[in-house]
Amino acid sequence: MEALAKHVLLELNDCSRERLSDIDFLRDTLLSAAREAGATIVGDSFHIFPPYGGVSGVVIILESHLSVHTWPEHGYAAVDIFTCGNRVRPEIAVDLLVRELQAKDSSIVELKRGILNSPVSHE
Amino acid sequence: MEALAKHVLLELNDCSRERLSDIDFLRDTLLSAAREAGATIVGDSFHIFPPYGGVSGVVIILESHLSVHTWPEHGYAAVDIFTCGNRVRPEIAVDLLVRELQAKDSSIVELKRGILNSPVSHE
Numbered sequence: 001m002e003a004l005a006k007h008v009l010l011e012l013n014d015c016s017r018e019r020l021s022d023i024d025f026l027r028d029t030l031l032s033a034a035r036e037a038g039a040t041i042v043g044d045s046f047h048i049f050p051p052y053g054g055v056s057g058v059v060i061i062l063e064s065h066l067s068v069h070t071w072p073e074h075g076y077a078a079v080d081i082f083t084c085g086n087r088v089r090p091e092i093a094v095d096l097l098v099r100e101l102q103a104k105d106s107s108i109v110e111l112k113r114g115i116l117n118s119p120v121s122h123e
Numbered sequence: 124m125e126a127l128a129k130h131v132l133l134e135l136n137d138c139s140r141e142r143l144s145d146i147d148f149l150r151d152t153l154l155s156a157a158r159e160a161g162a163t164i165v166g167d168s169f170h171i172f173p174p175y176g177g178v179s180g181v182v183i184i185l186e187s188h189l190s191v192h193t194w195p196e197h198g199y200a201a202v203d204i205f206t207c208g209n210r211v212r213p214e215i216a217v218d219l220l221v222r223e224l225q226a227k228d229s230s231i232v233e234l235k236r237g238i239l240n241s242p243v244s245h246e
Contacts, residue, residue: 004194005201009130011236045166045183056188058181060168064192065181069205071127071237078128078236080203082192113134113201114194 004114005064008090010079010097014104020070020077021053029100033093034059034066039083063088068097077101082113127237128187131213133202133220137227143193143200144176152223156216157182157189162206186211191220200224205236 019025027046034041039061046057052073059066064082071077079097081090090110098106142148150169157164162184169180175196182189187205194200202220204213213233221229 004197004199005192007132007201009234009236042170042179043168045168045181047165047183049185056165056183058168058183058188058190060170060179060181062172064179065190067181067188067190067205069128069187069207074127074237074239076127076237076239078130078205080205082190082201082203084192111132113132114197114199116197116199 001112001115003112004116005082005084005112006090007111007113008081008094009109009111010081010094011107012077012079012098012101012103013075013106015075015077016102017072017075019101020072020075021048021055023048023055026055026057026068026070029097030057030059030066030068033096034061036096037088037090037093039063039088061088066093124235124238126235127239128205128207128235129213130234130236131204131217132232132234133204133217134230135200135202135221135224135226136198136229138198138200139225140195140198142224143195143198144171144178146171146178149178149180149191149193152220153180153182153189153191156219157184159219160212160216162186162211184211189216200226
């Protein structure tokens with residue numbers, strides 16, 4: 001089935017707790033993940049929250065977005081990689097994030113979004 | 124199963140094409156949806172793209188994020204409502220978005236993110 005977009009949901013467990021509460025590190029890492037995957041970055045917004053220093057961040061790309069939410073107290077991060085077209089390679093962003101957050105356990109779900117009845121051009 | 128967050132994936136079809144390419148309208152609507160659902164807004168980032176005027180936008184909330192991506196040429200919008208805790212009511216945001224984007228057809232998937240082995244406090 002043809003779809004307008006691909007949505008990768010990444011669950012990262014047993015991560016480095018220090019990195020999960022380092023907003024500068026997380027912003028740099030998500031921007032790198034977007035860039036390495038071949039996306040064109042158009043904006044970003046990152047925030048850190050008390051009491052455990054959890055971080056929420058989004059990178060808007062020409063091809064949709066990447067987001068991260070972290071719970072340092074649980075060693076957990078939820079990442080979403082939402083892309084349209086065939087140029088971006090989400091699997092590269094996934095590998096980079098698993099490695100940089102030092103996740104000892106991870107799982108991935110890939111969904112199609114915007115499933116259409118008629119074929120779609122990815123140009 | 125206890126989880127750290129709730130993730131609602133909303134597919135909106137047969138929407139008003141005019142509204143799907145109106146960045147100011149979409150920003151106001153997503154901010155209203157966040158507010159009406161009981162979320163605390165901490166930032167937002169919206170962008171419009173050629174050639175069809177599709178819009179990508181994210182509202183970062185204290186409780187995670189709301190995002191929208193629109194394809195006016197297909198009458199389609201993908202919305203994500205990612206929340207933690209029990210205070211935010213995503214169903215209120217869903218109702219508002221379906222109504223305001225005049226979606227004639229919609230579907231919802233609700234996922235748990237960050238499923239843990241031990242019970243979680245939502246305070």
